[in-house]
Amino acid sequence: MGRYFMEKAHRLPICTKYDIAVVGGGIAGVCAAIAAARRGKRVLLLERMFALGGLATLGLVTVYLPLCDGNGKQVSFGIAEELLKLSIQHGFEADNPYTWLKPGNGQHGKQRYQVRFNAQVFAVLMEELLEEAGADILYGTVVTNAVMEEGRLGGLIIENKSGRQFVEAASFVDASGDADVYQFAGAPTALYEKKNSLAAWYYATEDGRTSLHMLGAADVLPKDPNAEIPVRIASQRISGVDAWEISGQMREAHRHSLKAFLEKGGVSESHSLTTLAMLPQLRMTRRICGEYTLDETESHRFFEDSIGMIGDWRKCGPVFEIPLRTLYRADIPNLAAAGRCISVTDAMWDITRVIPACAVTGQAAGTAFALNETLTQLKAASVQEALKQDGVILHESKTI
Numbered sequence: 001m002g003r004y005f006m007e008k009a010h011r012l013p014i015c016t017k018y019d020i021a022v023v024g025g026g027i028a029g030v031c032a033a034i035a036a037a038r039r040g041k042r043v044l045l046l047e048r049m050f051a052l053g054g055l056a057t058l059g060l061v062t063v064y065l066p067l068c069d070g071n072g073k074q075v076s077f078g079i080a081e082e083l084l085k086l087s088i089q090h091g092f093e094a095d096n097p098y099t100w101l102k103p104g105n106g107q108h109g110k111q112r113y114q115v116r117f118n119a120q121v122f123a124v125l126m127e128e129l130l131e132e133a134g135a136d137i138l139y140g141t142v143v144t145n146a147v148m149e150e151g152r153l154g155g156l157i158i159e160n161k162s163g164r165q166f167v168e169a170a171s172f173v174d175a176s177g178d179a180d181v182y183q184f185a186g187a188p189t190a191l192y193e194k195k196n197s198l199a200a201w202y203y204a205t206e207d208g209r210t211s212l213h214m215l216g217a218a219d220v221l222p223k224d225p226n227a228e229i230p231v232r233i234a235s236q237r238i239s240g241v242d243a244w245e246i247s248g249q250m251r252e253a254h255r256h257s258l259k260a261f262l263e264k265g266g267v268s269e270s271h272s273l274t275t276l277a278m279l280p281q282l283r284m285t286r287r288i289c290g291e292y293t294l295d296e297t298e299s300h301r302f303f304e305d306s307i308g309m310i311g312d313w314r315k316c317g318p319v320f321e322i323p324l325r326t327l328y329r330a331d332i333p334n335l336a337a338a339g340r341c342i343s344v345t346d347a348m349w350d351i352t353r354v355i356p357a358c359a360v361t362g363q364a365a366g367t368a369f370a371l372n373e374t375l376t377q378l379k380a381a382s383v384q385e386a387l388k389q390d391g392v393i394l395h396e397s398k399t400i
């Protein structure tokens, strides 16, 4: 039995009330905030770091995986496509996109609409996009608790340089990647059974060339024989929701990055360890148990309440429609999940955790709350109509 300290009750300043508060400024949170703000809602995005993009930028995961099914058919649209193009607005690091960006180029062959972007440039461009949309961003702010009031989420406790405050909103999006808000609200969540292997991606410059080094294995490796196969660098696996474990993993990642860099020589004018990941590179941690839990066996299945589609980054062919019901639980109807913590099985998680899928679910969550603050009162058809207006194609039967 652990020891406890009883905190005294104190009065917390209440922030201005927003229509929608989005927790987490990763790809999912950015898309949710943009979608809601563009529909005229007052949106506050809360992010514990000081830049946008989450794992995609601060975690150095600079590979925008495909928007297509691997057979030349694009399946993810809307803000997922807008962000992909934004990420390479000022150039790309690898995976030349110009073959499929050419106007009128209908023949994409097996090109997978994939690009490698510059993390810092992309982070700043996303910030500008959010500002243009009219959303407020509060950086350096950790959400530490959620307060339930009569079957709804009433507000969030936040901590930042100004101290502790209470954030009120009509509805909330949990884009924390770890379903933190659901956990704080006392809702059932699930952990990834196999836990996370260590990843230590870093950037280094050698002889004028800066490149990404991907240390640490993915759980399912790409079948492409030419792909750079990352090797496993640690045997221990961690859940990703224990602070001591995460700190230990970060230290180990730092050690591996430095060792790998030094094996190629010390620091010099032509050899530099350019960037270490500023977020723990955790793939699958905690997810919500929503109204529907999507499984990898449900490829090509029609869902009446689909909010968009994704491919399977690991292989050509599969296409998944994502039901709106994977984003929420009816017992907290003014809260939705977006990004890597939506309701899926362990097997499906490896498919929905990647950037395009996080963008698709983020846009849907923001759009849904722009239409109604209570998801159980909202007809899926209304969200779908709004998403279609914004360029999203919902069903596989509608793609060419």
Ligand SMILES: Cc1cc2nc3c(=O)[nH]c(=O)nc-3n(C[C@H](O)[C@H](O)[C@H](O)COP(=O)(O)OP(=O)(O)OC[C@H]3O[C@@H](n4cnc5c(N)ncnc54)[C@H](O)[C@@H]3O)c2cc1C
Binding pocket: 023, 024, 025, 026, 027, 028, 029, 046, 047, 048, 049, 053, 054, 055, 056, 059, 061, 063, 064, 065, 141, 142, 143, 144, 175, 176, 177, 178, 180, 199, 201, 279, 280, 281, 282, 283, 338, 339, 340, 341, 353, 354, 355, 356, 358
């Ligand atoms: C090693 C590795 C390799 C990967 N490779 C690829 C790849 O090649 N291509 C690809 O598309 N995807 C890849 N992914 C997956 C992908 O990068 C992420 O899963 C995706 O970007 C997650 O987006 P998200 O917005 O759901 O969550 P995150 O990016 O995790 O964003 C969550 C945000 O919320 C903030 N936050 C969390 N908790 C709180 C809190 N309590 N209060 C305030 N803020 C909070 C975090 O700081 C973060 O900015 C990889 C992931 C890893 C770890």
